Amino acid sequence: MGSDSIANASIPMLSSNPKDFAKKKRANRSAKLKQCKLDARREQWLSQVKNKGSNEELNGGGGAPGQGMHVANERGLLMEKLVIKPRGDEEKENGGCTNNYSDFDSPSNSPTSDTSLLEGNDSGTNFTGASSSSSSSSSSSGGCCSGSMSEEDNEGDDGCLDDWEAVADALAATDKKQEQLSSSLDSAPERDENVVHVSSPEDPDRHESGLDVSKQKPWEPISPVSFRAWRPDDAFRPQSLPTLSKQYTFPMNLGQHYRGGSVWGCKSLSIPTSCPICCEDLDFTDTSFLPCPCGFRLCLFCHKRILEEDGRCPSCRKQYKHDPLEGETTEDAGSLTFRPTRSCSMISRS
């Protein structure tokens, strides 16, 4: 059981390779996968029959026929029949019922495989819907899955294999869920009801099944969750599923971060971090100091030094204009306001 699930999980992992690679090894792999799946499925069914009680057997029986759209109604009817029946009867019925259906699993593939490709796709979509809608109703979706897989394999390698990866992933998911089923056995029937709701809305006996669901209210809060896809933190989420949401958000965040960084980079390009004359770091006063219209920035000390000598901008060689503001900075009065430390030191010196 465990080894089977591992083997099943490893194949979908491989299937996440690029499509051309998958196309190359398509024939080989599909055959292998088919064998693996069928073997695993049989073992799963057998183990279920052996180990588990009547309740999940019922689910298995209900789920197994749901291999095509044309079977869905029939399955719904069967399901409701079984669910409506009292528990005591179920135990009687289940022996035959499940055996029938587990046998029904493989023969039912051949009629459906003769049907058109469209139907095969339908069954595939039906299956994915079922699997996503019921997070732990593994038996029904598993039955669907095996049916759709074999259909695809029988129909050839043309169009159906587009869904191949999804089907393989879902298979792994169902296998995983199968392991977790033992913990939540009783929740399964009620979720199968949900599946029946989805697959056969026009069913006349539908309210009965709805009533059945309403009777089992304690499980109700889980079922709306189960209709969604897996969340990244979902306990039932298969590990083989790619974490697309994470991969999507990560580059977004990166881009935002990078954009922020580039903005800062631009800023640092326009305003140098160090004085180009003395190579000392520019402080806030220096960076906000623009003595020349040419845009050449330098620290206040170097500016003062240049003003003491020729007073020309080092970059454009034009005489520093004695703007009222900048003139004052170089004057004694201005230096008092702009550079108190320096003016103080000058005063103390003089």
Add this chain to the structure above:
Amino acid sequence: MYGGTPSGGIGISGSSSGGRAWPSTTSVSSSGKRIQKEMTELSIEAPPDCAAGPKGDNLYHWVATLFGPPGTPYEGGIYFLDITFPSDYPFKPPKVVFKTRIYHCNVEPSGNVSLDILTDNWSPALTISKVLLALRSMFTTPETYKPVVPGIAHLYFEDKAKHDEIATEWTLRFAR
């Protein structure tokens, strides 16, 4: 021999050298920092056919090498220059002297270079890298309007072929 007190002496000498190293790093003035930065920049990316670096331990005394650019009478010559930085370097130009003799109207027979950017038009924003580029362009196009050797400039105007011939001869004689 070195046991006991001498080892203590060694320890003291080590600590004293460490103590000496500390004020030396702080004594690096703004010019020193600037020169060091230019040195690292030159080691990363130097102008073509140019090389420059400190002569020895003294950061303020450099030696530069210039290769005579092709297509000029100085082609094939290797010219060594001394560059001396003043203590107030970025605000005062470095002193550049040719150690290799060269027949050029902007180079005194003593080797002093008369480039406008090295005298009046010096800017603190200029670097040694730019000075080397200016020297290289001086090889290709002499500044004949402000020559320090008017005779060479005159010959350059009157008979460029003769000027080039003499320059090539000097290159072969002194710069090889």
